Amino acid sequence: MHYDPKTIEPKWQRRWEDEKTFRAADKSAKPKYYALEMFPYPSGSGLHVGHLKNYVPMDAFCRYQSMNGYNVLHPMGWDAFGQPAENAAIQTGRNPRDLVPVYAANYRRTLKLAGCSYDWDREINSSDPGYYRWTQWFFLLLHQRGLAYRATAPINWCPSCKTGLANEEVKEGRCWRCDSPVEKRPMPQWFFRITAYADRLLNDLDALDWSEGMKEMQRDWIGRSEGATVKFVIRNSKFEVEVFTTRPDTLFGATFMVLAPEHPLVGAITTAAQRGAVEAYVKKAQGEAEIDRLNAERTKTGVFTGASAVNPVDGREVPVWIADYVMMGYGTGAIMCVPGHDARDFEFARKFGLPIVQVVSRDGSRYELAEAEPGEGIAVNSGQYDGLTTAEFKKKITAWLEAEGIGKRTVNYRIRDWLISRQRYWGAPIPIVHCPKCGEVPVPEHDLPVLLPDVRNYQPSGTGESPLASIPEFVHTQCPDCGGPAKRETDTMGGYACSSWYFFRFIDPANDKAFAGRDKLDHWMPVDFYTGGIEHARSHLLYSRFWTKVLFDAGYVGFQEPFKILKNQGSLLAYTPGRKPFAGEDAGTEGGDEKTLDWILLKPHELGKFPQNQVVWRWARMSKSKGNVVTPEQIAEKYGIDSLRVYEMFMAPFEDDVQWSEEGIHGSHRFVCRAWRWLAAAAAQFDPEWRTHLPAEMPTEVRAVRRKLHQTIRKVGHDIKGFQFNTAIAALMELCNAVHEYNQPREDGQGPAPDRAVVSEIAECMTLLLAPFTPHMADELWSTLGKPGTTYHAQWPAHDESVAAVNEITLVVQVNGKLRDRITVPANTVNKELERIALESNKIKEAIKSSTLVKVLVVKGKLVNIVVSR
RNA sequence: GCCGGGGUGGCGGAACUGGUAGACGCAAGGGACUUAAAAUCCCUCGUUCCCAACGGGACGUGUCGGUUCGAUUCCGACCCCCGGCACCA
Numbered sequence: 025m026h027y028d029p030k031t032i033e034p035k036w037q038r039r040w041e042d043e044k045t046f047r048a049a050d051k052s053a054k055p056k057y058y059a060l061e062m063f064p065y066p067s068g069s070g071l072h073v074g075h076l077k078n079y080v081p082m083d084a085f086c087r088y089q090s091m092n093g094y095n096v097l098h099p100m101g102w103d104a105f106g107q108p109a110e111n112a113a114i115q116t117g118r119n120p121r122d123l124v125p126v127y128a129a130n131y132r133r134t135l136k137l138a139g140c141s142y143d144w145d146r147e148i149n150s151s152d153p154g155y156y157r158w159t160q161w162f163f164l165l166l167h168q169r170g171l172a173y174r175a176t177a178p179i180n181w182c183p184s185c186k187t188g189l190a191n192e193e194v195k196e197g198r199c200w201r202c203d204s205p206v207e208k209r210p211m212p213q214w215f216f217r218i219t220a221y222a223d224r225l226l227n228d229l230d231a232l233d234w235s236e237g238m239k240e241m242q243r244d245w246i247g248r249s250e251g252a253t254v255k256f257v258i259r260n261s262k263f264e265v266e267v268f269t270t271r272p273d274t275l276f277g278a279t280f281m282v283l284a285p286e287h288p289l290v291g292a293i294t295t296a297a298q299r300g301a302v303e304a305y306v307k308k309a310q311g312e313a314e315i316d317r318l319n320a321e322r323t324k325t326g327v328f329t330g331a332s333a334v335n336p337v338d339g340r341e342v343p344v345w346i347a348d349y350v351m352m353g354y355g356t357g358a359i360m361c362v363p364g365h366d367a368r369d370f371e372f373a374r375k376f377g378l379p380i381v382q383v384v385s386r387d388g389s390r391y392e393l394a395e396a397e398p399g400e401g402i403a404v405n406s407g408q409y410d411g412l413t414t415a416e417f418k419k420k421i422t423a424w425l426e427a428e429g430i431g432k433r434t435v436n437y438r439i440r441d442w443l444i445s446r447q448r449y450w451g452a453p454i455p456i457v458h459c460p461k462c463g464e465v466p467v468p469e470h471d472l473p474v475l476l477p478d479v480r481n482y483q484p485s486g487t488g489e490s491p492l493a494s495i496p497e498f499v500h501t502q503c504p505d506c507g508g509p510a511k512r513e514t515d516t517m518g519g520y521a522c523s524s525w526y527f528f529r530f531i532d533p534a535n536d537k538a539f540a541g542r543d544k545l546d547h548w549m550p551v552d553f554y555t556g557g558i559e560h561a562r563s564h565l566l567y568s569r570f571w572t573k574v575l576f577d578a579g580y581v582g583f584q585e586p587f588k589i590l591k592n593q594g595s596l597l598a599y600t601p602g603r604k605p606f607a608g609e610d611a612g613t614e615g616g617d618e619k620t621l622d623w624i625l626l627k628p629h630e631l632g633k634f635p636q637n638q639v640v641w642r643w644a645r646m647s648k649s650k651g652n653v654v655t656p657e658q659i660a661e662k663y664g665i666d667s668l669r670v671y672e673m674f675m676a677p678f679e680d681d682v683q684w685s686e687e688g689i690h691g692s693h694r695f696v697c698r699a700w701r702w703l704a705a706a707a708a709q710f711d712p713e714w715r716t717h718l719p720a721e722m723p724t725e726v727r728a729v730r731r732k733l734h735q736t737i738r739k740v741g742h743d744i745k746g747f748q749f750n751t752a753i754a755a756l757m758e759l760c761n762a763v764h765e766y767n768q769p770r771e772d773g774q775g776p777a778p779d780r781a782v783v784s785e786i787a788e789c790m791t792l793l794l795a796p797f798t799p800h801m802a803d804e805l806w807s808t809l810g811k812p813g814t815t816y817h818a819q820w821p822a823h824d825e826s827v828a829a830v831n832e833i834t835l836v837v838q839v840n841g842k843l844r845d846r847i848t849v850p851a852n853t854v855n856k857e858l859e860r861i862a863l864e865s866n867k868i869k870e871a872i873k874s875s876t877l878v879k880v881l882v883v884k885g886k887l888v889n890i891v892v893s894r
Numbered sequence: 895g896c897c898g899g900g901g902u903g904g905c906g907g908a909a910c911u912g913g914u915a916g917a918c919g920c921a922a923g924g925g926a927c928u929u930a931a932a933a934u935c936c937c938u939c940g941u942u943c944c945c946a947a948c949g950g951g952a953c954g955u956g957u958c959g960g961u962u963c964g965a966u967u968c969c970g971a972c973c974c975c976c977g978g979c980a981c982c983a
Contacts, residue, residue, distance in 0.1 A: 237898045237977085244897065244979060251983085269983060282983095324981085349981045359983045368981050438982060558977070674919075675906060681976080688906065691919045751908070754918035761918090836914050841964035843914060881963055887913055891963045
């Protein structure tokens with residue numbers, strides 16, 4: 025029977041679809057398992073083999089779980105709102121409303137082609153009114169709980185896209201889409217108060233089964249730091265400036281202060297003499313692009329305000345400066361400067377001739393500071409506190425500050441509130457009405473959804489307002505409270521709002537009474553296994569965790585963390601042509617460190633025209649925009665999807681980046697063909713009653729191949745559970761090789777003929793072991809064996825520990841830790857016997873003949889190490 | 895600079911809890927089959943040295959050092975690569 029993937033693959037895909045094989049039942053006696061991949065934005069370029077590096081392994085995992093008796097929920101949907109869809113729509117001149125279903129259909133087609141086991145009855149689309157109605161409901165929930173507020177804040181304004189960007193959409197001061205430098209613009213905006221949950225988001229990380237790297241990234245992002253806020257009185261004024269410091273123990277060394285240029289008190293405290301210089305500096309700081317300000321390399325600048333404050337611990341006068349190295353967005357926007365023990369303050373003091381005082385010493389003595397010493401130590405020059413360690417000093421001074429009412433213990437966070445407003449068309453409208461009498465009024469729940477109007481012009485207004493602002497029918501409405509004329513909020517919600525709860529919707533996708541029914545939530549949630557790109561390490565995962573905690577607090581769910589296990593897939597790199605920049609060509613800069621790009625991508629149409637000897641090839645992330653994609657269709661055409669699936673999982677561990685090369689796929693394809701050939705032949709003489717026909721006594725060869733089978737069953741299950749698909753496939757290849765050898769015709773007449781019951785056992789088990797990896801082939805073989813249904817609902821084979829057990833081991837004999845002999849011995853040989861056997865070996869006798877025996881170490885079942893001296 | 899991950903043959907990668915380094919595969923070379931090619935099957939395949947051969951020795955997991963009977967694995971210092979953060983007070 026010839027292996028013909030082009031026939032069997034479509035055949036089984038059709039059957040799975042017709043029979044709804046992958047439907048997850050809400051009521052089942054089986055334990056539930058919720059497996060989820062981050063839902064994608066369906067782009068016009070479709071899926072390539074790189075995307076499958078995430079979807080295929082998870083699919084294999086789900087099939088394994090199903091075969092192990094779990095009721096598996098494995099859904100797929102579309103993250104359809106947001107800037108990429110809107111930008112694509114602007115480019116093609118079509119409404120995203122029309123574009124998204126076309127793109128989604130293409131994604132769905134490719135995922136089905138790849139044999140992925142999704143329950144398509146649960147497909148969701150975040151731009152569907154039936155979906156975003158609940159996104160709006162979440163907004164109201166947050167609003168009602170005081171977690172949504174409006175504030176005027178500078179937005180990240182991209183002059184090229186003519187739109188606002190979220191903080192995480194700004195990469196090193198540049199727009200993540202078009203790379204233009206980002207400017208600041210003040211706008212009234214909506215925020216979610218994620219900072220109120222900072223501590224819980226931080227503490228609950230500990231219990232999660234996520235990679236340490238991922239958790240560290242979240243911890244860094246939350247950025248908790250303990251310290252104190254201290255009030256400094258401005259001399260000859262009614263003002264005081266509050267600072268945050270992690271080192272209140274260095275207060276005696278605070279010789280000046282610096283405020284951020286945007287600090288609200290700057291205008292009030294600046295003296296007439298300094299006003300001109302200060303205003304000029306503030307203006308310059310505002311006009312500067314964020315990218316320049318973020319550059320840590322540049323030298324410190326600043327201006328004296330003319331004002332001075334009083335150091336509360338010793339009454340000394342400290343001049344107040346402004347400088348752009350202090351950020352308004354962190355802490356209080358003002359710092360006390362301790363040049364002796366902070367590198368930035370040190371540099372600033374040196375440059376402007378400000379005094380540097382040592383207040384921390386490595387050994388308790390005083391010495392000249394050649395540079396800032398930020399470490400902990402013993403206090404000096406600190407009055408009565410001299411001699412205290414940093415930790416003791418902190419405790420005492422904080423207590424004193426609190427007693428005097430000058431300061432208090434404070435925990436500060438780096439994380440900022442979540443800016444949700446987008447001045448864009450393609451998002452869920454924010455369900456708020458602005459009434460001249462009643463103020464901000466939430467749209468009543470029964471009036472949801474606030475429908476996104478169908479408009480002709482959804483291009484950015486360019487004024488900073490959403491395109492919705494220019495649609496009178498949308499804007500003008502009645503106040504839900506007083507019935508008077510009012511205006512709708514025209515901002516829409518950023519895409520992260522949709523993706524912060526979509527995993528709940530899969531559980532109950534058609535529910536029009538709630539975002540999901542409580543009984544179903546209790547049954548399915550939380551997500552047991554979640555995979556996705558590392559790029560969502562912070563935003564998406566933090567926001568989802570935040571919303572889940574809000575739901576918990578509001579009594580809607582009974583758990584606090586949405587994703588139990590998380591793994592990040594590596595990306596697929598493609599060998600990509602590029603060139604060196606031409607002489608004098610501005611290759612652009614990357615990041616704030618002025619690193620010059622030394623490689624420019626060549627688009628496919630440029631490649632032909634470019635001199636071949638000047639083309640520089642590099643590994644770059646596979647993406648349509650780079651023109652370096654390979655599609656699953658291309659590969660399936662040549663080798664079949666099952667071979668591609670095997671290759672995607674075999675080439676590297678799930679979390680590693682992989683350099684795509686088509687050469688390696690030969691090996692995977694060869695393996696699939698070999699397995700097919702053997703299994704198809706075995707199926708022809710299959711004995712369904714093999715269990716009762718297994719002979720009681722078996723020749724060595726038969727026992728060996730059965731041992732290999734049962735070891736493989738054990739290993740493959742273990743590896744799939746650990747998401748280690750590459751080694752699972754390697755084990756299957758070994759089994760295939762062993763079976764092949766066992767089945768060789770024995771010309772020399774040695775060894776027994778293959779046993780029919782054993783061959784049947786192997787055929788049945790191996791078909792099932794292959795099912796997660798090559799489901800089409802497995803199902804075809806399964807029916808050839810005369811089995812009903814699909815492998816998806818079959819039982820994963822159990823291994824017999826006594827069959828898998830080895831009866832002989834290779835004893836390794838070392839002399840002084842060096843390998844000197846290998847001896848085959850019965851597996852149950854006791855240590856004393858092992859030692860005797862080792863010492864009797866001729867090779868060992870030879871190796872130790874002119875030495876004195878010192879001692880012998882025996883590791884049970886493994887090795888003997890003989891220590892000798894010469 | 896800080897945080898996280900990593901560095902193993904020509905290549906992708908494997909190695910349980912400190913115990914045979916290089917599983918499995920790719921590529922390469924040799925052979926069988928074939929009119930021929932493809933496919934398939936068999937053999938070799940870390941470096942180096944000794945041997946006619948059978949065999950055997952030394953070295954070898956980024957570098958240097960340490961712990962240990964024994965280190966890819968543990969500890970210390972350093973180098974390099976990837977990802978993230980970055981004047982965070």
